[in-house]
Amino acid sequence: xNTDFINICxxxxxxxxxxxxxxxxxxxxxxxxxxxxxxxxxxMDFLHHPDSILPNVLFLDxxxxxxNGQECLLxxxxxxxxxxxxxxIYSTSSSExxxxxxxxxxxxxxxxxxxxxxxxxxxxSEVVTLNxxxxxxxxxxxxxxxRM
Amino acid sequence: MRYIQLHKSPLFLKxxxxxxxxxxxxxxxxxxxxxxxLKKSSDFVSKSHDVNTELERLISFVKxxxxxxxxxxxxxxxxxxxxxxxSKNAVKKSFNKVSKLTENSRxxxxxxxxxxxxxxxxxNYLSKSIYLTEDKNYDKNELAKxxxxxxKTMDSIRSQIEEMMxxxxxxxxxxxxxxxxxxxxxxxxxxLTLIVTLLLIxxxxxxxxxxxxxxxxxxxxxxxxxxxxNLAEIVGGFGSWQYNLDKQTFTFSDNEYRLxxxxxxxxxxxSESFYKFVHPDDVNYVRENSINIQSEVNLAxxxxxxxxxxxxxxxxxxxxxVVTVSSGERTYIGTTSDVTAEVEAKQMIELRNRxxxxxxxxxxxxxxxxxxxxxxxxxxxxxxLSRLVTKDxxxxxxxxxxxxxxxxxxxxxxxVLIDDLLQFSRTNKGEKIFEKTDLNIVLSNVLQExxxxxxxxxxxxxxxxxxxxxxxxxxxxxxxxxxISNSLKYSKENSAVExxxxxxxxxxxxxxxxPDTIIGSNLYYKIVFQDNGIxxxxxxxxxxxxxxNRLHNKNEYSGTGIGLAICKKIVENHRxxxxxxxxxxxxxxxxxxxxxxS
Numbered sequence: 001x002n003t004d005f006i007n008i009c010x011x012x013x014x015x016x017x018x019x020x021x022x023x024x025x026x027x028x029x030x031x032x033x034x035x036x037x038x039x040x041x042x043x044m045d046f047l048h049h050p051d052s053i054l055p056n057v058l059f060l061d062x063x064x065x066x067x068n069g070q071e072c073l074l075x076x077x078x079x080x081x082x083x084x085x086x087x088x089i090y091s092t093s094s095s096e097x098x099x100x101x102x103x104x105x106x107x108x109x110x111x112x113x114x115x116x117x118x119x120x121x122x123x124x125s126e127v128v129t130l131n132x133x134x135x136x137x138x139x140x141x142x143x144x145x146x147r148m
Numbered sequence: 149m150r151y152i153q154l155h156k157s158p159l160f161l162k163x164x165x166x167x168x169x170x171x172x173x174x175x176x177x178x179x180x181x182x183x184x185x186l187k188k189s190s191d192f193v194s195k196s197h198d199v200n201t202e203l204e205r206l207i208s209f210v211k212x213x214x215x216x217x218x219x220x221x222x223x224x225x226x227x228x229x230x231x232x233x234x235s236k237n238a239v240k241k242s243f244n245k246v247s248k249l250t251e252n253s254r255x256x257x258x259x260x261x262x263x264x265x266x267x268x269x270x271x272n273y274l275s276k277s278i279y280l281t282e283d284k285n286y287d288k289n290e291l292a293k294x295x296x297x298x299x300k301t302m303d304s305i306r307s308q309i310e311e312m313m314x315x316x317x318x319x320x321x322x323x324x325x326x327x328x329x330x331x332x333x334x335x336x337x338x339x340l341t342l343i344v345t346l347l348l349i350x351x352x353x354x355x356x357x358x359x360x361x362x363x364x365x366x367x368x369x370x371x372x373x374x375x376x377x378n379l380a381e382i383v384g385g386f387g388s389w390q391y392n393l394d395k396q397t398f399t400f401s402d403n404e405y406r407l408x409x410x411x412x413x414x415x416x417x418x419s420e421s422f423y424k425f426v427h428p429d430d431v432n433y434v435r436e437n438s439i440n441i442q443s444e445v446n447l448a449x450x451x452x453x454x455x456x457x458x459x460x461x462x463x464x465x466x467x468x469x470v471v472t473v474s475s476g477e478r479t480y481i482g483t484t485s486d487v488t489a490e491v492e493a494k495q496m497i498e499l500r501n502r503x504x505x506x507x508x509x510x511x512x513x514x515x516x517x518x519x520x521x522x523x524x525x526x527x528x529x530x531x532x533l534s535r536l537v538t539k540d541x542x543x544x545x546x547x548x549x550x551x552x553x554x555x556x557x558x559x560x561x562x563x564v565l566i567d568d569l570l571q572f573s574r575t576n577k578g579e580k581i582f583e584k585t586d587l588n589i590v591l592s593n594v595l596q597e598x599x600x601x602x603x604x605x606x607x608x609x610x611x612x613x614x615x616x617x618x619x620x621x622x623x624x625x626x627x628x629x630x631x632i633s634n635s636l637k638y639s640k641e642n643s644a645v646e647x648x649x650x651x652x653x654x655x656x657x658x659x660x661x662x663p664d665t666i667i668g669s670n671l672y673y674k675i676v677f678q679d680n681g682i683x684x685x686x687x688x689x690x691x692x693x694x695x696x697n698r699l700h701n702k703n704e705y706s707g708t709g710i711g712l713a714i715c716k717k718i719v720e721n722h723r724x725x726x727x728x729x730x731x732x733x734x735x736x737x738x739x740x741x742x743x744x745x746s
Contacts, residue, residue: 016528023535092524096574115530115563117538 005033006128009055011043011072012036012090013064017113021059024121030128040067044075047082054082057128059090060107062098070101077106086132094145103144108132111146164352171345175338182334189327196320199249199256203309206242209235210270210305214298217274221281232274239267253319259312266305273298378402386485389417393470393478398422407464407486409456427453427461437466446470447482451491463491515573522566530559568710572695575623575717585621587614587628587675591649594628601636607645614651615673618745623718630711631738635679637705638736648678653744661727662741671744672724678737683730692728 010021018036025034035055037043043060044067046052058076062069069089076082089102089110099110109127114120123146216232219225243264250256277294280286378401381387387404391397398419402412408425415421419438426434430452437450447468454464468482533556541549591611595602602609609632632647639645656662656670684692684699691697693716698709712728715738719726723743730736 014524016531020531092527113527115527115534115559117531117534120531 005031006057007053007055008032008034008057008059008128009043009046010034010036010059010061010090011038011040011064011069012059012061013039014061017061020117020120021124024117024124028121028125028128030125032128039064040069040072043067043072047076054085056084057086057088057132059088059111062089062091062093062102070105073102073105073107086130088127088146099145107144108139109146110144160355161352164348164355168345168348168352171341171348175341175345178334178337178341182330185327185330189323192323193320195249196316199246199316200313202242202246202249203312206239206246206267207306207309209238209242210267210302213239213271213274214302217278221277229278232278236271239271243267250316253315255315255319256312259308259315263305263308263312266301266308270298270301270305273301382406384485386483388481388483389422391480391482393480395477404484407456407462407484408454409458409460425454425456427455429453434466447480451487462486463488511573515570518566518570518573523563526559526562526566530556530563533559565708565710568708568714571626572710572714572717575626575714575721580620580623580721582618582620584616585619585624586616587619587624587651588616590614590621590625590628593625594632597629598633598636601633605636605639605645607636607639607647609647609649611649612651614649614675615653617673617742619722619742620718623721627715627718627740630715631677631740634711634738635677635681635736637707638683638700639679639681640733643680646680648676650676650678654741659741661739662725672741673744675740675742676737677740678735680735683732683734683736685732686730689728689730693726 008025010018012018012021022034022036025032035046037046043058047054060069060072069091073087073089076085076087086108087106089098089107090113091098091111092113094112102110109130111123111127114123127146213232213235216228216230216235219228220232243260247257247260250260273294277291277298280291280294377388381401381403385407387407388401389404390399398417400413400417400422405412405414423431423434433450434452437447437452447466449465449467451463451465453461455461463486465485465487466482467485468480470478471481472478533552536552537556541552544552588611591614595609601607635647636645652674654672654674656672659672659674662672688699692699693712695713696709697713698707700707716726719740719742725741727739727741728736729739
C-alpha cells in the first residue's frame, strides 16, 4: 500500500505556512504522506538517515535558520542517492536572484507562496501530480517559475 | 620659420666674411704688385737719366783728352798733357759707372763693348799721335793719317753713344708703355673689387640688421611669453623647473619658490635644496621617481607631499620632459603643480562614494525586506482571510462580512503597492544589460499579457512598425505595459477604447520637447501612445511622473501612483525623454524619445 502514497516533504521554519501546507493536502483528495521539518538541518538529518523513506517531492523554503534552502538544494543535488527527488522551491520571495540561483543549482520548479488558500491547494495538487520526467526534460527558465 | 632663418644666418654671415677677407687680401696683393711696378718704373727712369748723363760726361771726357792732345801737338806745352792724362782715368771711371748702370740690359752691354773698343782705339791713336810728334822729324803724312783715323774713331764713339742713348730711350719708352698699361687697369680693378666688397658688406649689414630686428622681436616675444608663463603659473598654481643634463644645474621658476612658501629666488636651486621641502615619508618615493630623469625622455606624473616653509603640508604633482635645443644641450623641463585641492576633493569624493555605497547597501537590504519580510505577513493575512471566507463566512454577521471584505481589499491594495515599489526599485538597479531589442516583439508580448483587459474593454490597438535598438528588454516591456494599461484604465466608460502607437525618427533641435542642453546624438526615435480616454488637465502633465502622485481618487481608479514614475525611470535609463500631453475628456498622449545610437 505504501507505494500508492506520494511521499511529500516540506522544510519551512514558518509554523503558519506548515499549517497551510498540511491543511491544503488534507483537503485535497490525493493519496499523500506529508512530513514537515522546521529547518534545513532537520530535513537533511532525515534525508541522510538510512531508514528514511525518501520523498517523491520535496518542498523547500529558502529563508530558514541554521541551514537555508539554497544550502539544502546544493547538498541534495550533489548526492546521487537523492537523484529521484523532485525539488520544488517554495518561497515568499520572487526575486530574480533567488529564481536564477535555484534554477542553476538544479531545482525542478519554483513556487511563489500564494496569498490565497484556494490557489495554494490548486498549485500543490498540480505540482504533486506533475509528470516530473516530462517536466524536467523540457525545463527552462521560463517554465521554471510556476505560474497559475 | 623665423627660427630657421635665425639658425641659418650665421653660416651666411660667415661666408660673406670669408669672401670679404679674400677680396681684401686680393686687393692688397694687387696694390702691392702695382706699387712695386711703379717703383721699378721710376727707378728705371732715373737710371736711364743717369745713363744718359754719364754717357754725355763720357763723351765730354773723351773730348777733353782730344782737346788736351791737340793743344800739346800745337804748342808742345806740357801743361796741355795734364787734362789729356787725367781724362783717361775719368773715362775709365765714367765707363765703369755706365757699365754698372746698364748691367741689366743685354743690348746696352753689347753696345758698351763696342763703345769700349772705340774708346780704346781712340785713346791708342791719341797716344800714337803724341808718340809720333816726340821725334822732331816726324812724318807729317803719318800724323795726318793718324789724325784722320782718330777723328773717324771719334765719330764712331759719338754715333755709338747716340745709339746707346736711343736704345735707352726705346727701353724707357717700352717701360713707360708697360707702366701706363698697368696703371690703366689697376684703378678699375681696385675700384671694382672695392665696389664688390662694399656690396658684400652692405648685404651682410642688411642681413645682420634684419637678424638683429628679428632677434629683438624674438626677444620681445620671449619676454612676453615668459611673463605670460609666469602669470599662468601664478593663476594655475604651478611652478616649473629646469635641469640642465649636461651642466647638471637647476633653475626654479618664481612660482616654484612661491609654491614652497618662499620668496622667489630666495635660495639657490638644487635638488638638495628641494628635497629639504619634501615630506620625510615621501623623500624615497620622489628619489625613486627622479632616477628615471637620467634615462627616460618623459617623467611619468607622480604625486607627493611637501612641507611648505610655513609648515603646511601640500600635495604636489610632478611632470617632466627632456628638451634638446639646437646646440645639442639637453634640458629636463618639469612642472610642479599644487594639487592639494584636487587630492582633497578626490579624498572627499572617495569618502562620499563609500557613504553612497553603504547607503546603497542599506537600500538593497530594504528591497529585500520589502520583497520578502513585508510580503510574508501580508500573504498570511490574505491566506487566513481566504480561509475565513471559505470556511466561516456564513457564520459571520452582515457587518462582519463587510469588515472582512474591507480587510481583503486593503490587503490587496497593500500587495499592489509593495509589488509596484519593488518594480520601481528594480528599474533603479545598477546592472543594466543593453541588447538588441525588437520593439515589435515587445509590443506583441505586452498585448498578449494584457489580452484579458483588452478584450474586456474591447480596445482597438493599432501600431506602426516599431524600431529595433539596444535597450533593456524587460524594462521596455514594463514601459509599454504601464503605458497601455494606463490607457486602458483611464478610458471613457461608454465608448470603445482606441490606442494608436506611432513611431518616427526626429532630431533634437526640431523637437521642442527635447531640452536644448542635449549635445551629441541628435537623432531620436519618437514613439507616441495616443488614446481617446478621459485625459487630464495639461497643468498636471509633469506631476504625473512623480512617485506616488495621483490625479484621481483611489476609489475612482485603482492605482499606486508608481506606474508612470517607473516609466520615467525606464526612459531615463535609456537616456531618453517622456512627455505627457492631454486634453480632458478627449485623450492623453504619451511621447517617448529614445536616442539613436549609431
